[in-house]
Amino acid sequence: MDPWHSLRLLQDYIERERFAGYDPYDALNSPLVRVASLGQKFPRIAAIQLLKRLPLNLRPLLGIRKGYNPKGLGLFLWGYAKLYGLEKKPEHAQKIDTILDLLDQTRNRDYPGNGWGYNFDWQSRAFFIPKFTPTVVNSAFIGHALLDTAVLTGRGRAVDMALPIGEFILRGLNRQEENDSICFSYTPLDQYYVHNANLLGASLLIRLSQETGNKGFKDAALSSLGYSVKRQCSDGSWFYAEREGSHWIDSFHTGFDLQSIKYFLDAGYGEEYRPAFEKGVRYYAENFFLEDGTPKYYNNAVYPIDIHSPAQAVVFFSRIGEPYKGLATQALSWMIRNMQDEDGHFFFQKHRLFTNRIPYMRWGQAWAFHALTEYINAQQ
Numbered sequence: 001m002d003p004w005h006s007l008r009l010l011q012d013y014i015e016r017e018r019f020a021g022y023d024p025y026d027a028l029n030s031p032l033v034r035v036a037s038l039g040q041k042f043p044r045i046a047a048i049q050l051l052k053r054l055p056l057n058l059r060p061l062l063g064i065r066k067g068y069n070p071k072g073l074g075l076f077l078w079g080y081a082k083l084y085g086l087e088k089k090p091e092h093a094q095k096i097d098t099i100l101d102l103l104d105q106t107r108n109r110d111y112p113g114n115g116w117g118y119n120f121d122w123q124s125r126a127f128f129i130p131k132f133t134p135t136v137v138n139s140a141f142i143g144h145a146l147l148d149t150a151v152l153t154g155r156g157r158a159v160d161m162a163l164p165i166g167e168f169i170l171r172g173l174n175r176q177e178e179n180d181s182i183c184f185s186y187t188p189l190d191q192y193y194v195h196n197a198n199l200l201g202a203s204l205l206i207r208l209s210q211e212t213g214n215k216g217f218k219d220a221a222l223s224s225l226g227y228s229v230k231r232q233c234s235d236g237s238w239f240y241a242e243r244e245g246s247h248w249i250d251s252f253h254t255g256f257d258l259q260s261i262k263y264f265l266d267a268g269y270g271e272e273y274r275p276a277f278e279k280g281v282r283y284y285a286e287n288f289f290l291e292d293g294t295p296k297y298y299n300n301a302v303y304p305i306d307i308h309s310p311a312q313a314v315v316f317f318s319r320i321g322e323p324y325k326g327l328a329t330q331a332l333s334w335m336i337r338n339m340q341d342e343d344g345h346f347f348f349q350k351h352r353l354f355t356n357r358i359p360y361m362r363w364g365q366a367w368a369f370h371a372l373t374e375y376i377n378a379q380q
Contacts, residue, residue, distance in 0.1 A: 001333040007372040009344030014365050019076055019099070020066040021361025022059050024348065027051040028121040029131075030062035044123035055356040070106045070116035070132075072362030073099050074142035077149055079366075079373040085152035086377060096153060103142065103161065108134040111188055113167030115139045125245075127190040135187050136173055139165050140200035144263075147207055159211065166208040166217050169201045181227035182220065194241045195228045196253045199260035202228075206264055218269075225264055228257070229273045236276075236283030237299065249299040251288040255312035258284060262319065281320065285327055288313070293330040304349040304356075307364045310335035311371040318378035325378075332375050335368070 027033050027048040037043035051058065077099045084092040108115050115134025122129040129135075146162035149155060174185035176193050183193040184201045202224035209217035232238055238257050239247045261277045264270035287299045288309070295309040296302045310331045317328035339347045345359035346368040359365060 001329075001336055003332060003336075003372055003376050006336045006340060007369070007376065009340070010346070010365065010369055010372065011344075013344035013359075014076065014361070014369065015095075017066070017361065019073060019102070019361065020068050021072075021359065021365065022057065022064065022066055023069055023118070023120060024052040024358075024360055024363050025118070025122060026059070026064055026067075026120040027062075028123065029064045029067070029119075030059070032062050034121075041123060041128065044121075044128070045125065048123060055354055055358070057358045066361070067119045068102055068106060069119050069362035069366075070103060071118070071138040071141055072366035073102050073106070074116070074138070074145045075362075075366035075370040077103070077142075078145035079369040081145065081149040081152045082373040082377045086380065093153065096149060096155070100149075100155070100157060100161070103146075106132070107161075108132050111168055111172040113164035113169075113172060114161060115165065115168040115172060116142050117187070126192045126243075127187075129187055129189060133187050133189060134168060134172065136169060136184050136197050136201040137186070139168055140204040143204040144207070147211070163208060163212060166205055166212075166214065169205055170216065170220055173201070176227075178227065180223060181230065182223045183227045184224060192241065192243065194246075195231065195238050196240070196256040196260070198224055199228050199257050203260035203263035206267055206269060210267060221264075222269060225261070225270055225273065229261065229270075229276050232276050232280065236279035236281075237287075238280070250297055251284070251295060251299075252306070252308040252312040254280070254284050254288070255316045259312075259316050259319070281324070284313075284316070285324060289327070289331070293334040295331055295334065304351050305338075306349050307335070307339055307346050308367055310339070311367040314371040315374045318375045321378070328375060328378070332371065335371070340368075 025048055028044060033047045037047055080092050080095045108117055111134055116138045117132045117134045119131055121131050143162045143165040146158040150158040169184060172188050174191055176183040183198045186192050186194055186197050202221045205217045205221035237249045240253055258280050265274060288296045295305060295313055297304055297306055297309055313331040314328050317324040346364045348356040348358050348360050348364055
């Protein structure tokens, strides 16, 4: 395995595409689908799921154009910042500035602070979200990327863009309150309380509190952390959410949960939760990989093997280091061997009988880029 070679192939691909592409969930960007769905919930869901599951890309025929996905841009920013930290090449700095411009153009200005959403309308079983409605997940990932960009490149602009995200999380989102703990909603428009979303928002708040000394950020972060950690299952896992119908346990959301908690521990907070964190890490390592390194999607099912599964495993276990360094290498080796095309892009999903090779920009390329740069950075 040569991670640098894999990274250069991928980098060439995404730069040829100028960071724009399709997304598994962008069906409602089709004017034809919008008309045919009649603005109704279940036709929208059917269209999104059909286009997501098809291994053939019908988007050009449906009038869907490639676009900039803010979360994808955030992950690309993160990767280029890490590359700049390693190589100090001016072309990396140029890409960083380009992506910062794109993030500024795609941020939502309708809510307090800075927040980012998706570049498509999004219908789930729980709610409908118009395009660019900010989500705590997108905004938190972008916020972490901005803070690390500032550290690695010295760009004060990145900090200036990151700090207002705290106001969005505190004032723009709904929250569920229980005793001394809180859980943030996914978006300003819903009452859906998801553990990885809550913890991601909290992890950014704790970092922002260190940047600003804002006690409100710190207090909310610790309350949010307590809400989700206290709902850890006895075996070390977390349900996706507590709501009925959301009790699945999957690999990459487990990784998001743990990565978020690690931010607290690294900052010197939440030490009482370290045993829960360590139990969660063991559960993650022991339940989501086959003996040959194949990454599972769910704790109880292998397929579909999604690019998110090995990518987040590489990111998280690279950061953990020993004794999990070998697991990061194994996951990355499997990902390159089984999910990278000769032209550099990474596939969406491997199913038992076929592979969906569509080169989704945010879902596949941005996550693979983030994972490869994280792994390489950890080896230095």
